[in-house]
């Protein structure tokens with residue numbers, strides 16, 4: 015395989031994009047996507063993440079050109095593309111249902127876009143062969159698409175999109191029809207190929223672990239608007255709202271008045287104890303503070319920071335799962351490698367503690 | 377909130393696609409000119425007389441005793457035929473889906489459901505007269521009744537029921553198969569008898585579907601021209617009255633007003649059927665049955681039901697067979713031996729049969745690919761694309777389903793005989809083969825579109841989108857992806873259009889000129905004159921042609937169809 019790096023990965027800019035739909039039942043108009051404003055750097059892998067119905071697919075289809083934005087302008091590689099039809103846009107989409115052409119074999123499926131571009135025959139032969147090798151489907155050229163497994167079909171769909179060397183590659187939940195194990199394998203595969211080719215990719219999913227593992231940046235959406243944008247670690251450790259914190263992984267929220275605030279650190283009074291947390295926000299003493307705590311960042315012991323009562327204790331293999339009550343708040347704890355530790359039982363009194371850097375003030 | 381920009385962009389994208397744009401414009405022009413305009417002109421004509429706009433014409437026709445009679449006659453026949461066809465159809469469907477029966481009986485059912493599709497519409501009327509008429513084989517020679525009068529109300533009812541019940545049977549079969557057996561098993565489990573299960577579970581679920589089948593048949597019956605024409609005698613329905621008003625009374629304006637009345641009746645029924653019952657049917661019966669159904673094996677149930685249905689099926693088949701056999705007897709009703717081919721040879725030597733078959737065949741052959749392609753394009757646009765005029769295109773092509781052929785025929789006479797809006801523009805096409813072809817196309821378009829739409833709905837939209845996304849323009853998407861995927865449906869659309877065209881009569885009989893001889897019109901003429909043997913000979917050859925076309929289609933689909941290509945790979 016010669017140098018297969020993408021010729022020119024393109025950046026994408028959504029300039030205050032909105033899409034309005036009509037509710038088919040009530041006839042009322044609503045924003046399926048509202049004022050989405052973002053820039054995607056060339057060659058990066060960006061995920062649109064969010065719960066069902068939040069407008070991910072709509073956003074992606076606007077970039078592909080299947081839907082037209084009601085407000086705003088879309089730029090591809092710096093050019094406005096609002097008025098371009100999908101076939102004139104330098105995008106290639108990988109569909110959830112694969113959307114392979116059932117009347118063509120694997121080779122013809124992949125060659126379809128090249129033939130449309132009137133690429134000479136020998137070059138088609140070479141490029142298709144190369145790309146099939148890249149997705150590890152060499153030797154399957156002559157198979158019909160229904161003679162392939164789900165994972166193989168998805169690879170064909172990927173190859174078909176890659177072979178035309180699009181400026182940006184679009185994915186709409188490409189793995190949701192596969193079983194859990196294959197999903198994990200395919201997503202690393204997709205990431206490997208994307209990095210190898212240096213292509214720009216926009217990936218829609220509602221699976222947060224998929225998003226975390228694969229992306230340079232995550233755009234978390236909620237009801238048509240962007241809730242938070244950032245790298246996976248940023249979003250995980252510094253969620254800007256309860257929604258984001260809760261959507262990305264499990265989360266505990268401890269509430270209480272702020273008792274002291276200095277640069278970089280604040281103390282929040284939880285059930286009478288002043289708990290220190292790191293913060294980069296300026297907070298005022300006396301205001302209501304909300305601490306975000308990941309379950310794996312908490313330890314449970316006979317002595318510690320906050321007293322609690324155990325309500326559920328469940329062995330899960332690699333960790334012990336606890337639900338404890340701190341004041342009125344339920345706190346979930348995953349305690350790793352429980353075999354070396356004391357196991358608390360339902361009804362026990364205990365203490366929880368956590369590192370101030372693992373907690374985050376909303 | 378303003379959707380202006382999105383809509384403007386959608387428009388712009390459409391404009392950037394000249395093929396798509398041209399197709400849409402041409403389609404709209406075609407539908408407007410050949411479906412909407414002829415109907416509109418009927419209304420205009422009947423309202424706009426010498427004294428300006430008035431209801432004068434309507435008053436005149438409603439004062440006609442014959443017309444008022446025709447309305448009640450039509451409704452009476454439609455109602456009874458609707459009920460009978462639905463019940464018989466339900467019985468057949470129930471037996472097929474619920475009762476364990478022999479393979480041979482299943483084969484009989486299949487033949488019965490196929491026969492009306494490949495036969496000209498008036499075959500049953502012919503055989504009815506030949507079997508049960510004054511010189512009827514059964515009435516005179518078996519039962520010894522010499523003056524049986526089959527012409528009239530009962531004749532029409534029986535013939536139409538036998539013609540239309542297979543459609544109900546197919547509809548009900550589809551519905552019954554969608555009932556989840558576990559629902560009925562639950563009821564049976566709680567102690568209900570079979571009859572109780574049927575009346576408390578199955579029937580309520582089916583009710584909207586039964587209503588649907590009833591109305592569909594009702595509309596068909598009202599719109600039917602050929603059977604009342606041949607077997608109606610003096611019992612006139614709206615369709616025949618309109619025909620006579622034009623050909624006999626030469627009162628085109630009156631006929632136009634009558635056509636408006638007929639159209640209003642069918643449209644009203646159609647609206648109820650389409651927008652109320654069809655939806656309700658879909659709402660009560662969704663999805664597929666989860667498991668296969670335990671078939672009834674209880675002999676006290678299976679034997680009577682199977683025997684009853686088999687006898688009925690055999691009777692229907694006998695009626696159809698009667699036509700080709702009738703053409704072999706020297707003189708029907710008087711001399712039965714020796715069998716002879718003289719009527720067949722007379723078709724060609726004496727009655728210009730060759731020209732009739734050639735004209736019908738060629739015109740239908742031209743019309744059918746146009747129809748098939750047009751209906752596929754319409755279905756593609758309706759199912760896969762979005763644009764402003766989509767609603768219009770879909771509505772008009774479906775509306776055409778509710779337009780009786782006679783109404784369309786009168787509309788074409790009024791609309792094109794003197795040119796558009798009586799200005800002479802386009803009057804050149806009147807009386808030519810072109811207008812006959814257009815009528816063929818318009819008459820078969822709704823069925824083709826309907827089956828095209830359901831075929832396309834099965835194909836994941838993203839397959840075409842991905843071709844579009846890869847850089848294919850609309851034409852390329854249609855030819856390289858859509859059409860190959862619905863090849864089977866396209867082929868069967870082609871044949872259906874051909875069969876429908878070559879057996880059409882209701883609209884054509886009003887428009888045909890002496891320069892064209894059409895088989896169906898010939899058959900009708902001979903049957904009117906009482907020359908049944910020659911009518912049968914014509915009909916037999918026609919059946920052979922249509923049956924041959926269907927066989928050819930099945931052969932092609934089996935050997936070159938898409939399903940085979942994909943199956944082969946498995």
Ligand SMILES: Nc1ncnc2c1ncn2[C@@H]1O[C@H](COP(=O)(O)OP(=O)(O)OP(=O)(O)O)[C@@H](O)[C@H]1O
Nearest residue numbers: 035036037046065066067068069070071072073220
């Ligand atoms: N053609 C349409 N007409 C009306 N409403 C629509 C249309 N398409 C989508 N919507 C609505 O727009 C909203 C966003 O839909 P979208 O398909 O973008 O969601 P999504 O984030 O992709 O969800 P999922 O994860 O379930 O795929 C939803 O409320 C949906 O019901």
Ligand SMILES: [Mg+2]
Nearest residue numbers: 070071072186
């Ligand atoms: Mg989606």
